[in-house]
Amino acid sequence: MRKIILIAGHSRSGSTLLDRLLGEMTGFVTVGELRCLWIRGLLADQLCGCGAPFRSCGHWRDIVADLPAAETRDAYARRVLRVQKVVEKSKAIPLLLDPSLRPREFSDRLDEYKHALRSLVAGIFDKTGASVIVDSSKKPAYALIMKELFGDDVHVVHLVRDSRAVAFSRLRTKLRPEIHWMKKNMAVGNPLRTGVEWRLANSVLTAMRDAGRCTQLRYEDLVDRPRATIASLVAGVLAVNPATVQVPHIYGGTAELSMAHSVAGNPMRFATGKIPITLDDEWEKNLTGLRRSVVTLMTRKQLKRYNFI
Numbered sequence: 635m636r637k638i639i640l641i642a643g644h645s646r647s648g649s650t651l652l653d654r655l656l657g658e659m660t661g662f663v664t665v666g667e668l669r670c671l672w673i674r675g676l677l678a679d680q681l682c683g684c685g686a687p688f689r690s691c692g693h694w695r696d697i698v699a700d701l702p703a704a705e706t707r708d709a710y711a712r713r714v715l716r717v718q719k720v721v722e723k724s725k726a727i728p729l730l731l732d733p734s735l736r737p738r739e740f741s742d743r744l745d746e747y748k749h750a751l752r753s754l755v756a757g758i759f760d761k762t763g764a765s766v767i768v769d770s771s772k773k774p775a776y777a778l779i780m781k782e783l784f785g786d787d788v789h790v791v792h793l794v795r796d797s798r799a800v801a802f803s804r805l806r807t808k809l810r811p812e813i814h815w816m817k818k819n820m821a822v823g824n825p826l827r828t829g830v831e832w833r834l835a836n837s838v839l840t841a842m843r844d845a846g847r848c849t850q851l852r853y854e855d856l857v858d859r860p861r862a863t864i865a866s867l868v869a870g871v872l873a874v875n876p877a878t879v880q881v882p883h884i885y886g887g888t889a890e891l892s893m894a895h896s897v898a899g900n901p902m903r904f905a906t907g908k909i910p911i912t913l914d915d916e917w918e919k920n921l922t923g924l925r926r927s928v929v930t931l932m933t934r935k936q937l938k939r940y941n942f943i
């Protein structure tokens with residue numbers, strides 16, 4: 635059995651936490667945000683989750699050695715990146731939802747991208763021996779492509795977090811440790827922009843859910859009941875009874891995490907050992923005034939649908 639769990643949603647929704655909790659399951663391997671491998675891993679040589687620069691990490695060196703590159707590894711990564719930028723942009727979403735709308739040139743690029751992804755995923759399964767890959771790439775367009783490519787073998791989890799919490803998180807600066815040659819922070823965004831992006835990402839994924847193509851999970855429920863949530867999710871993917879799923883690494887609001895060779899993600903991807911699982915609800919006190927009203931008004935319909943208000 636070979637399965638992929640793909641965590642999709644807006645950024646700052648807790649995808650790295652979910653990724654790490656799933657990655658500890660027996661027979662599972664987490665890769666972090668796999669769609670970032672071409673730029674952040676192969677080209678920019680940012681840090682792998684193990685702490686080594688990507689190109690020096692033996693785990694990934696073995697996997698990327700088998701990529702079907704006719705040219706140098708850098709040239710191949712640049713070629714895949716060019717195609718990725720076209721097929722994963724927001725404007726491509728209607729084409730991804732309806733193949734009959736695709737111009738020939740778009741289809742050719744999509745085929746090229748799918749070919750690269752198929753080789754990469756096969757290499758991960760072959761070299762790690764894992765039966766389940768956990769990929770927290772998040773981007774809805776990527777989720778649509780992976781679903782088209784792998785069908786029922788990819789289980790998309792739409793992870794949704796209260797838009798106000800996401801907006802507040804995006805106002806905070808956070809250092810990106812994987813950029814090891816200089817100090818660089820994660821991108822910050824104003825609440826208006828976050829509201830627009832949150833609405834778009836969650837609309838596409840809710841449409842996928844309504845079409846029976848993904849399951850939905852609230853970050854807040856994951857944090858509230860991590861052990862039961864992971865057991866239930868894994869049981870759904872493996873088609874087994876949740877009572878038979880062993881989750882020894884989560885107990886009493888704490889997770890015990892080992893090192894993971896993740897390509898990209900939130901800085902908590904580097905954390906190992908005992909990690910408390912706590913709800914980050916600082917926004918409730920500190921996101922106030924116009925900034926709070928704007929996000930609430932823009933996303934009200936979906937906040938209701940996900941039972942946040």
Ligand SMILES: [Zn+2]
Nearest residue numbers: 682684691895
């Ligand atoms: Zn590594």
